[in-house]
Amino acid sequence: MNTSLQEINSFIQTAVQGIPLIDDALQKLLYYAEKGATCTCKGQNPDTNGQERKSYNLGQDVFYQYLQFTTAPLSDSSPGDIVVITDDGHVACLNHVNASMKIYDTDGSHVGTIPLERESWDMTVVNNSAVAVTLPDFCCIDIFDIHNEQIVKSIQLTTMCFGITTLKNTLVVGCDRRTLIIDPQTTKVENTIDTGDYSPTRLCCFNGDIFYTVGTQCHDLFHYSHFNKNISKVQLPSRSLSMTTLQDGSVYVICDDSSVQHVSSDGKKYKRVTTKGLRSLGSTGGINYNPEQKKLVVTGDSITVFNEY
Incomplete structure (x- = not known):
């Protein structure tokens, strides 16, 4: 008792x-x-590292312009350059015309330049010090250490590779009519997603879902749902040049009509962004958001860094 x-x-x-x-x-x-707004509890989303995730209304002001710079090493830049920002705040800009990768700090200072021996297509962050670059004509992915300015690994594929992004600790690579999920450490292909008659040329991911575009004239943005394995699409006002995922799973897409379109996380709706510095970009090609830095970086004729509100 x-x-x-x-x-x-x-x-x-x-x-x-x-x-x-x-x-x-x-x-x-x-x-x-x-x-x-929607509350996302801590620990529910592994990509937020224990931080609460915001939810945005389409088209709302998410960022404000922090810095814009054009330095001598970037003066030969051309529209269509790809840009990424690492967790430790380095900005890497891929220049197709001059076959080089230029590294900057977010204060605009030029850190270094990595010459590329082969023609590249796209780039993504692997970790604080490494970025991966696709080389379609050679059917391979080169991984560079941007601190040591040297190549550390080359992943040979059996097919041409185009768009590339990162999902957790894996590389998501758009190839000939399919998307490959690759472990960058072992170089093993962990999964293959059939994309029909289309080859993904630009990609971004969030929690297993994949957004991608195909070709250079297509206005459609495709959405692969990790939940039901279905692929849907939405037609944008013009073809997309680059895209990036925000921390709520929605997507910023740069279109060649100089607009930035804010697409919902389910890939069904979109609205034009009217934020100062993003409402009309001109000849701009690259965009990338880093959730650790809470910064958005856009490149083309210059590099513009935005901070999150």
Whole structure:
């Protein structure tokens, strides 16, 4: 009898201690409901590293312009350049015409230049110090250490490769009528996604879902759902040049009509971005968002860095 009473007393005390936690959760839900936003609890999304993830309305002002710079090493840049920003704040800009990769700090200072021996197509961040570049004509992916300015690994494929992005610890590569999921450490192909008659030329990912475009004249943005394995598409006002995923899973797409379109995370709706510095970009090709830095970087005739509100 004494043991049973002790167990009941312990249960009551545990329940009472849990009341503040329940109240805190209810207050948080009420706060987000009043703001008209969606609450994503910590730990639910592995890509946020324990941070709460915001949810945006399409077209809302998410960023403000922080810095714009054009330096001598970039003066030979051409529209269509690809840009990425690493977790430690380095900006890498891929120049197709001059076959080189230029490295900057986000304050605009030029860190270094890596000459490329082969013609590249796309680039993505692998980790703080490494970026991966696709080389379609050679059916391979080169991984460079941007700190040491040298190639550290080359992944040979059996097919041409075009667009590339990163999903967690894997590379997502657009190839001839399929997308490959590759472990950059072992170079093993972990999964293959059939994309029909289309070859993904630009990609971005979030929580297993993949957005991609095909060809240079197509206005469609495709969405592969990791949940049901279905592929859907939405037609944009003009063809896309580059894209990046924001922290809520929605996508910024640069189109060749100089606009940035904000596409919903399910790939069904979009709205033009009117943020200063993004409403009319001119001859701009590359865009990339880094959730660790909370920065957006856009490149073309110059490099523009945006901070998140």
